[in-house]
Amino acid sequence: MAAEDDTGAARAAGVAIAALVCGIVAGTMLTRRDLLAGVGASVALGTVAAGCEDTAATPAAADAGFTPVDAPAAPYDSGPPVDGGPAVAAVDFLHGVASGDPLPDRVMLWTRVTPRMGADGTAVVRWETSTTPDFAAVVTSGTFNTAASRDYTVKVDVGGLSPATTYYYRFSVGETRSPVGRTRTAPAGTVERLRFAVVSCSSLAHGYFHAYRDVAERADLDAVLHLGDYIYEFQNNLYGGVRPYDPPTSAVTLSDYRRRHAWYKRDADLRAAHQQHPFIAIWDDHEFANNAWRDGADNHLPETEGLWSTRKAAAMQAYFEWMPIRELDNGRIWRRFAFGNLIDLSLLDTRIWGRSMQEAEVSNDPSRMLLGADQEQWLLANLASSTARWKVIGQQVQVGAIRPDLNLDGWEGYPVARTRLLRALATMRSSNVAVLTGDIHSSWAMDIAVDPFSAGSYNAATGQGSLGVEFITPAITSPGDHPNADVAPLLAQNPHLRYGNPGLRGFMILDCTHERLQAAWFHLPAGSIEQRERQRTAFSAAWSTLQGANRLSPGGEPAAPRDNPPALAPWETA
Numbered sequence: 001m002a003a004e005d006d007t008g009a010a011r012a013a014g015v016a017i018a019a020l021v022c023g024i025v026a027g028t029m030l031t032r033r034d035l036l037a038g039v040g041a042s043v044a045l046g047t048v049a050a051g052c053e054d055t056a057a058t059p060a061a062a063d064a065g066f067t068p069v070d071a072p073a074a075p076y077d078s079g080p081p082v083d084g085g086p087a088v089a090a091v092d093f094l095h096g097v098a099s100g101d102p103l104p105d106r107v108m109l110w111t112r113v114t115p116r117m118g119a120d121g122t123a124v125v126r127w128e129t130s131t132t133p134d135f136a137a138v139v140t141s142g143t144f145n146t147a148a149s150r151d152y153t154v155k156v157d158v159g160g161l162s163p164a165t166t167y168y169y170r171f172s173v174g175e176t177r178s179p180v181g182r183t184r185t186a187p188a189g190t191v192e193r194l195r196f197a198v199v200s201c202s203s204l205a206h207g208y209f210h211a212y213r214d215v216a217e218r219a220d221l222d223a224v225l226h227l228g229d230y231i232y233e234f235q236n237n238l239y240g241g242v243r244p245y246d247p248p249t250s251a252v253t254l255s256d257y258r259r260r261h262a263w264y265k266r267d268a269d270l271r272a273a274h275q276q277h278p279f280i281a282i283w284d285d286h287e288f289a290n291n292a293w294r295d296g297a298d299n300h301l302p303e304t305e306g307l308w309s310t311r312k313a314a315a316m317q318a319y320f321e322w323m324p325i326r327e328l329d330n331g332r333i334w335r336r337f338a339f340g341n342l343i344d345l346s347l348l349d350t351r352i353w354g355r356s357m358q359e360a361e362v363s364n365d366p367s368r369m370l371l372g373a374d375q376e377q378w379l380l381a382n383l384a385s386s387t388a389r390w391k392v393i394g395q396q397v398q399v400g401a402i403r404p405d406l407n408l409d410g411w412e413g414y415p416v417a418r419t420r421l422l423r424a425l426a427t428m429r430s431s432n433v434a435v436l437t438g439d440i441h442s443s444w445a446m447d448i449a450v451d452p453f454s455a456g457s458y459n460a461a462t463g464q465g466s467l468g469v470e471f472i473t474p475a476i477t478s479p480g481d482h483p484n485a486d487v488a489p490l491l492a493q494n495p496h497l498r499y500g501n502p503g504l505r506g507f508m509i510l511d512c513t514h515e516r517l518q519a520a521w522f523h524l525p526a527g528s529i530e531q532r533e534r535q536r537t538a539f540s541a542a543w544s545t546l547q548g549a550n551r552l553s554p555g556g557e558p559a560a561p562r563d564n565p566p567a568l569a570p571w572e573t574a
């Protein structure tokens with residue numbers, strides 16, 4: 001049972017926490033002390049056993065000589081041994097396998113080995129890819145040396161692959177094999193259809209990842225887009241009390257963040273989603289700390305937790321070690337993926353790269369940034385130059401306003417930067433822009449307009465003034481509003497808002513053709529995530545945007561799954 005459900009006072013505190021974590025604040029910022037004052041009376045802090053290593057770090061890198069879209073030469077391949085201890089002869093694969101950042105000819109493969117019997121030298125990990133799950137014919141293979149300096153994680157940027165092709169992959173050390181993973185390269189050239197799952201916000205403390213399991217079983221996806229809050233940094237029972245964390249304290253150091261990532265990847269449902277699909281992931285605040293910005297976070301306490309820059313670097317290093325993401329320079333994760341002539345996907349970092357502090361009093365200061373000047377220029381140039389049918393922006397915080405709330409953590413807290421973005425959309429003829437958003441633990445579809453509350457700026461009946469659409473994906477587990485919350489008043493007050501479900505967990509399926517882009521929301525029944533036994537999502541609603549319309553229209557039924565999708569990888573056992 002969640003700690004927030006124990007008393008009315010705690011429930012109120014839970015709402016405050018949800019508001020804080022979602023970044024929805026009515027014109028003021030809550031502090032961590034407000035939060036703790038509300039929670040402390042009713043929540044006993046729990047502890048769990050620790051389980052992972054504490055190591056120092058220097059990433060290993062070698063050049064594979066290929067420059068994909070928007071990325072430097074691929075940094076991962078087998079390099080020289082990086083630690084000097086005796087070689088690791090035997091390992092276990094406890095954290096599954098993963099893949100990510102698919103390009104037409106390459107994809108990142110990931111695993112983590114756990115040395116047996118305390119060995120601490122270099123582990124030589126063999127990897128193989130195949131077009132069949134039985135590996136009857138191996139397409140490409142190699143080895144990767146890992147060690148404690150990179151927390152025994154393995155990341156290989158495998159090249160020489162064919163576009164729009166499903167591959168199976170596995171790792172081995174000696175006779176011990178990892179589970180088989182399944183991934184898919186991006187298509188190139190003329191592309192008729194694409195399907196993605198869009199997910200965010202998996203607070204492990206709030207419950208079980210049934211939604212990830214449903215995503216795993218959808219065999220016809222091209223990739224999973226994860227919009228951030230993949231982990232949460234909180235200590236036990238501060239934000240959710242259904243499942244404990246390791247470490248039980250808030251993540252602050254490199255060791256803490258590594259252990260938290262390791263703890264997440266011990267979850268079988270999350271491992272299943274990684275096993276079957278490539279992820280394209282970006283971070284939000286909780287991969288670092290609550291409501292983070294470039295130079296701080298509202299729950300970072302320098303007097304006890306040290307320099308923010310140190311904590312930020314630790315969180316970033318653990319993320320790069322533990323996520324199947326292709327690294328760019330200096331902690332940059334904003335990047336672009338081309339899916340042939342159908343989708344040009346720009347992924348943003350609205351959190352860590354260039355964000356100014358959330359401050360209501362100075363929100364109109366023109367020097368305040370959400371993306372930073374370089375990322376913003378890059379985005380606007382992408383939008384202006386893209387020739388793909390759909391320009392999709394994957395990012396964290398909401399672009400559109402939902403009154404009466406004022407979300408100072410979202411784009412509306414940075415109105416000058418927001419106006420620059422909207423102006424860029426307005427100058428694009430038939431922009432076909434769709435923004436995908438996470439962060440607020442609820443499901444919404446809205447037209448994007450400069451001022452949707454002014455008849456001169458936006459007409460809900462005709463769509464005049466709409467510059468594109470925004471689809472907001474719900475959380476996998478993180479809490480939103482009450483499941484029975486009535487959205488009718490919000491829909492009445494917000495003419496640009498066409499759909500909302502503030503209370504249920506789940507994910508979106510984005511189905512894309514040249515004629516339309518459809519977002520379909522799939523939700524778990526209320527109360528599901530607190531139950532360990534399997535619960536299933538069901539279709540709730542779909543909204544589309546039609547080619548050239550730049551506005552929403554009812555989406556009807558969810559697009560049918562593809563016929564004869566490639567076989568799923570054999571499920572991990574034990």
Ligand SMILES: [Fe+2]
Pocket residue numbers: 021022201202228229286439440441478
């Ligand atoms: Fe979140």
